[in-house]
Amino acid sequence: MALNYYAKELKENAQLLASKGKGILAVDESTKTVGKRLAGIGVENTEENRKAYRGMLFTTKDLGKYISGAILFEETLFQNHPDGEPMVKKLNDLGIIPGIKVDKGLNPLPGGKDVETFCSGLDGLVERAAKYYEQGARFAKWRAVLQITSDGCPSNLSIQENAWGLARYARSVQEAGLVPIIEPEILMDGDHTIEKTAEVQEEVIKTVYKACQTNGVLLEGTLLKPSMTVNGADCSDKADPQKVAEMTIRTMERCVPASVPGIVFLSGGLSEEAASVYLNNMNNLYRKAMWNVSFSYGRALQHSCLKAWKGSDLEAGQKALIARAQANSEASKGAYVPGSQPSSDEQLFVAGYKY
Numbered sequence: 001m002a003l004n005y006y007a008k009e010l011k012e013n014a015q016l017l018a019s020k021g022k023g024i025l026a027v028d029e030s031t032k033t034v035g036k037r038l039a040g041i042g043v044e045n046t047e048e049n050r051k052a053y054r055g056m057l058f059t060t061k062d063l064g065k066y067i068s069g070a071i072l073f074e075e076t077l078f079q080n081h082p083d084g085e086p087m088v089k090k091l092n093d094l095g096i097i098p099g100i101k102v103d104k105g106l107n108p109l110p111g112g113k114d115v116e117t118f119c120s121g122l123d124g125l126v127e128r129a130a131k132y133y134e135q136g137a138r139f140a141k142w143r144a145v146l147q148i149t150s151d152g153c154p155s156n157l158s159i160q161e162n163a164w165g166l167a168r169y170a171r172s173v174q175e176a177g178l179v180p181i182i183e184p185e186i187l188m189d190g191d192h193t194i195e196k197t198a199e200v201q202e203e204v205i206k207t208v209y210k211a212c213q214t215n216g217v218l219l220e221g222t223l224l225k226p227s228m229t230v231n232g233a234d235c236s237d238k239a240d241p242q243k244v245a246e247m248t249i250r251t252m253e254r255c256v257p258a259s260v261p262g263i264v265f266l267s268g269g270l271s272e273e274a275a276s277v278y279l280n281n282m283n284n285l286y287r288k289a290m291w292n293v294s295f296s297y298g299r300a301l302q303h304s305c306l307k308a309w310k311g312s313d314l315e316a317g318q319k320a321l322i323a324r325a326q327a328n329s330e331a332s333k334g335a336y337v338p339g340s341q342p343s344s345d346e347q348l349f350v351a352g353y354k355y
Contacts, residue, residue: 006177010221018262018292022068026298028101060318064095066329088136099139129176139179142169167211183225190232205255245281262292267300275300283334294332
């Protein structure tokens with residue numbers, strides 16, 4: 001089987017991605033979503049401008065000290081930098097492993113409740129993944145989304161469908177030599193307590209790993225990208241950073257096999273500063289499993305950077321990016337001093353967020 005052929009490489013690359021003190025930069029926003037970000041700074045959504053922005057990120061000096069991998073949108077993986085060199089080469093020159101978002105987006109789940117979705121993109125995935133591997137990608141990402149509501153979401157149907165989709169994806173891309181990042185995101189939408197989030201998240205993640213076992217996924221060649229265990233955005237009982245850290249680690253310990261080399265949390269609408277503080281607190285807790293606990297942030301790494309860049313200020317954009325990358329690197333070692341790096345405490349949560 002192809003999985004056996006790639007097994008050693010998958011394990012090695014998963015370990016590299018889960019290097020202590022490093023995390024993953026998520027730059028896989030769809031063309032529509034990156035357009036919204038560019039509009040926020042008054043920049044038109046053209047391929048040239050997308051290339052200029054992402055090219056700025058991928059030529060940030062010393063970024064590879066703090067970032068082990070970068071998740072790209074398909075357009076970027078096959079694109080050249082404005083100076084003519086492939087984007088993939090720019091990342092490789094920094095010592096950053098290129099990755100690729102392979103899902104085809106969310107669709108309404110037949111038989112599910114109104115807000116429930118499934119993720120599409122399994123058809124032809126092994127063949128697509130082989131092309132991405134050939135282009136230089138060495139890992140992949142697939143985002144399943146679940147939501148907690150007062151009328152019983154996520155339903156068993158939604159949990160089962162999304163877990164199975166994640167497992168099928170993981171096995172498929174491993175067949176082509178890509179390390180799968182498995183992302184079962186619990187949205188922050190809602191007024192539920194942190195305890196409710198923990199209860200649902202435990203069930204979701206356990207179901208995901210049961211499906212991975214059934215599909216013969218090589219866990220040593222995977223990473224998990226969960227949301228942090230937080231209360232709903234509209235909950236009046238706000239959990240403090242220490243409680244978030246404790247509940248998140250407790251949830252992970254109950255669900256995530258020790259054979260998984262790394263857990264890279266998504267920021268999911270947290271502010272830049274909160275994303276760093278919560279991660280730092282997690283890494284100051286005793287935990288039973290040896291996984292590397294780090295980050296795979298999109299907005300929480302790029303928010304200040306995009307505002308500083310403003311369409312043309314290369315130096316300011318790169319300075320802001322390296323500050324947040326260093327802050328989160330320190331947080332992944334439990335060494336971040338809150339406020340020690342320039343950051344934004346602006347809430348980045350967007351209700352019903354689609355990307």
